[in-house]
Amino acid sequence: MNISSPNAPTHIEQLICTNRFGTFFGVSQQVFDRVWGQLTRPDGDSIAYISMEIGADPDVFHPIKDWLERERIREHADPQINRLVQKYLNGPRKIPNYSGGLGVLAGDTLKSFADMHVPALAISLLYREGYFSQIVDSKVGQIDQATRWTPETTPTLFQLRNPEAPDQPLVIEIPFYNGPPPHPTMVKAHVWMKLEIAGELDSFVPEFLIDYSLPDAPSWIIEPAHQLYNAKSAIIKANQRRMLGSAILPLLEALGCTPRTIHLNEQHGITVILRLILQELHDAFGDAFLDRVADADILAAAERVAHKIVYTIHTPVKAGHDRFSRELYSAISHKAFQQILNLIAHDEEGCHEYNFTAMAMRINRAVNGVSRLHRDVTKRQFPAFADKIKAITNGVHHLTWISEQRAACFDQFPSLRAWRTDPSCFDAITEQEATALAPMFKEAWRKDNRLLIDYVNAMLKSHREQMVETWIDPPNHLSNLPETEWLQPDVFTIGFARRFSTYKRADLIFDDIGLLSDILIALDRPVNFLFAGKAHPADEPGKSVLKLILDNQEELYIRSKGLGKLVFIPGYDMQISKLMVSGVHAWLNSPKRPLEASGTSGMKAAMNGVPNISIMDGWWVEGYHDGQTGWKFGYEGPIEEADLSEAPDALLYAEDAAAFYQLLPTILESFYDHPASYLKRALNNLRLNIPIFNTHRMAAEYVAQYGLRLPKDLEESIDRFRRLYLSEEGAMPIP
Ligand SMILES: *Cc1c(COP(=O)(O)O)cnc(C)c1O
16 A cells, blocks of 8 residues: 555654553554544534444454555564564454444444544444354354454554553443432443554544443443343343443543534434433532423423534434333433433334434434435434435445455556545546556456455355364355355356345345246356345344345256356455455345435445446435446335335335346346446446545535534545535535
């Protein structure tokens, strides 16, 4: 990787920095002090970004490791520095603190904030058992296991130290109200800081991960602390949300950070609003405020608090909206909270529940959906707030998702010189330049395809071997066949990888395996179908869809006379995602419209030029460009008429599968018989989609939403990323 920043380090000692919370590695003291200074400014011109999950595995984006390799530093005489060098070069590369798109989006956003020098910090939880590790057995389906990982040995993570006793970890105390007030239970937590470092090493965003798993923690804390989205009971779920929301203010206070704006990435951390309102009431009415406040006082306080909140809603799917029974909440909240919740969290549909999504909708100064279509669906779901609901279409961090081969190809191209710092530069590729780029790009794609196919074949082999020791039936039928039947490179390969949620309809294109097989046989063309994804451990319907994918393998193989090979890759994570989105020839997206609010894996494919084959849902409505970048299929009716339910009979399987089968021959012919036109579609993705669906553009739109007062030069450098595109339809581009 080339680094052009004048502030980039020249020797390793410059990457060590300290402050009263510890000694860190990755940016210079000067950079550290500048960022920390911004986050602690008295005027509060910075952002606290709150997310239940953050996906930013150091195996897919690792600017420090890249720097060490470029500088050929493999060891160091100073033992302390040497430990860091070894950790960054060879340490574990997974931080399993995410379940899917929401977390990966959070990570990508923070990386762009770092690249663009947006003053921001993030707050999330540290889960000692991660989300879960997926093992797949062809007879059983998904088997879930706790993920073992150690933050202590993971590069980019640092445990904050106690400024008064530097050999001790920092302990923050977080008040929880369980049962009658006045006295809260104080719960202790440690704090980890992950440095999300800019590609140019000249800035960073600190992510603070609250670690509640201390030896003497009560059991009602331990269970929700260990595993992300532990949903064994409603109370565990409610407590996990509270553990995020309630930690925000105590953490900021302990650190001395002053952000005026709290950005809620989904409503999970919403209980911070209750704390803020409580604080307002306390300030206005003193210690005995409980006896003195009227409803009007609470609503006035809520209005003041709303000025601090920016909220992004990520899904129209009901299961993604938090509701808690009033009875349950009465046992775990301050008396005043119930009074507040009765006023601002009532549920239009059920009087026995509090609706936290509705609360977030009410209490904010700005709210957005994550694509234009999703904005419109959200307006329909929350008509009372329709006027204020805006669109900021998601993006992905281009430096994370563009493969090494593709990156090396872009690096060689003079007019793309700035692509690492400015993804909008792809917009300026001319027809002529695209022609010049084509052969190089094609070669990079071919290499990525080989890497993926090799990975899958090695996996098939290891599953076969593992069976002897583990008794796990290999998830793939191909593992049981001779190796000559395994995957070949350059065969048209379709990828699909995402969480197994009902509405994503992973099994859509296998609705009629007979017909699918007939199409392949009629054209006499082979196709690899590569699938990956996890179902939430409590999501039985999701697990059945996954099992169906496994069950379909043999039938497809036999009926298509070996032309159709369906492979499931277990353990979907960011690394597998990157391998897939860059190694396949087309990316499939088959949700039920309009339930996919945005979808980001298709954007990762587009970053690598890979065409999408997709339902007209989420981002694809904006990324399709009349077919220049890929294909659409299926139901496209107006969203006012669309059914938002996930009920089996509302999922439109027959109709949308038929549309896919109708389209498939065109795509196969394009790939096999007209490779030049296929390649053109790929190059169109670079030109039309990279400049839009990157998190730099998205972050620039958020910065406008935040209303930060930034130095003029910084403001301008951020502004340029949203010159080409604004998610709000009809909004005028900034001149
Ligand atoms: C990108 C990504 C997702 C999100 O993909 P969608 O298309 O939005 O469903 C989920 N999991 C991983 C590991 C990813 O990299």
